[in-house]
Amino acid sequence: METPIDHDELDAALKRCGATWDAAQTHGLLSGRLAIAGAESGADWLSQVLEGTDSSDALRGECEAMLRTLFESTYRQLAERQSEFEPLLPDDDESTVIRAAALAHWCEGFLHGLVSASHGDALKNRLSAEPLADIIKDMLEITRAVADESGNTESDDEAYAELVEYLRVAAQLTYEELGEFRRPHSETSAPGPEVLH
Numbered sequence: 001m002e003t004p005i006d007h008d009e010l011d012a013a014l015k016r017c018g019a020t021w022d023a024a025q026t027h028g029l030l031s032g033r034l035a036i037a038g039a040e041s042g043a044d045w046l047s048q049v050l051e052g053t054d055s056s057d058a059l060r061g062e063c064e065a066m067l068r069t070l071f072e073s074t075y076r077q078l079a080e081r082q083s084e085f086e087p088l089l090p091d092d093d094e095s096t097v098i099r100a101a102a103l104a105h106w107c108e109g110f111l112h113g114l115v116s117a118s119h120g121d122a123l124k125n126r127l128s129a130e131p132l133a134d135i136i137k138d139m140l141e142i143t144r145a146v147a148d149e150s151g152n153t154e155s156d157d158e159a160y161a162e163l164v165e166y167l168r169v170a171a172q173l174t175y176e177e178l179g180e181f182r183r184p185h186s187e188t189s190a191p192g193p194e195v196l197h
Contacts, residue, residue: 005070007090007102010063016115017060018053024102025109026067027088032113035175036123038079040183042071066102073170078175087167096156102147103163107139110171123181132177141168 011023021029026049033041053060070088088167089102102194114127114136122150142163 004073005066007088010066010070010088013059013066014049014062017050017063019050020047021107021109022102024087024089024105025112027070027074028109028111029113030109031078031085031087031171032174033117034075034112034113035171036114036117036181037176039075040182041113042075045071049076051091067179078172078188081172081176083172085168085172087164087171089164089168092157096123096153096160099160103167104143104145106133106149107142110167111139111143112138112172112176123178124180126181132174138166138170144170169184 007023010026012019014023016025019026028048030041030045033045037044046064050060050064050066053063073175074085087103087106090099092099117123119127127136145163
């Protein structure tokens with residue numbers, strides 16, 4: 001069994017190699033790209049996240065290895081449709097403010113992954129119809145969410161947990177709804193290393 005990628009470790013690795021994306025945005029972007037293009041989205045996603053970093057730097061190599069593991073596990077979680085998908089977010093022991101900011105960043109990444117792909121009319125129509133139109137609208141609202149440090153911690157934690165569960169289900173539903181737009185062979189097997197080259 002693979003070692004899961006930890007949010008804080010990936011976040012630190014991205015910073016060390018000079019990437020401008022944080023861990024939550026990176027995973028949101030990946031989840032949106034996978035919904036649109038399946039395994040074939042890997043190389044573009046990796047290039048986008050590591051854009052502007054030094055390809056000869058060992059720190060980038062460390063970060064790239066983590067991103068490859070994240071890609072493979074996220075693809076499998078979505079493609080196998082076994083409800084194992086989880087947004088990559090900080091641990092629950094982080095403050096509500098930090099977790100809420102990461103939640104907003106995850107949604108920003110996901111939406112960017114959906115809208116930055118090339119769109120034909122059929123895909124545009126699907127994204128503007130239910131249930132995807134509501135998911136997009138909800139995620140836009142979440143990107144504006146700000147936790148109040150002086151608020152009720154217990155109720156904030158409950159609201160946060162509900163939003164995480166919503167994103168988990170919404171990402172899986174988006175992936176399923178857009179199945180017809182992905183190439184058929186991208187659904188039949190786990191991606192090999194070549195999809196990230």
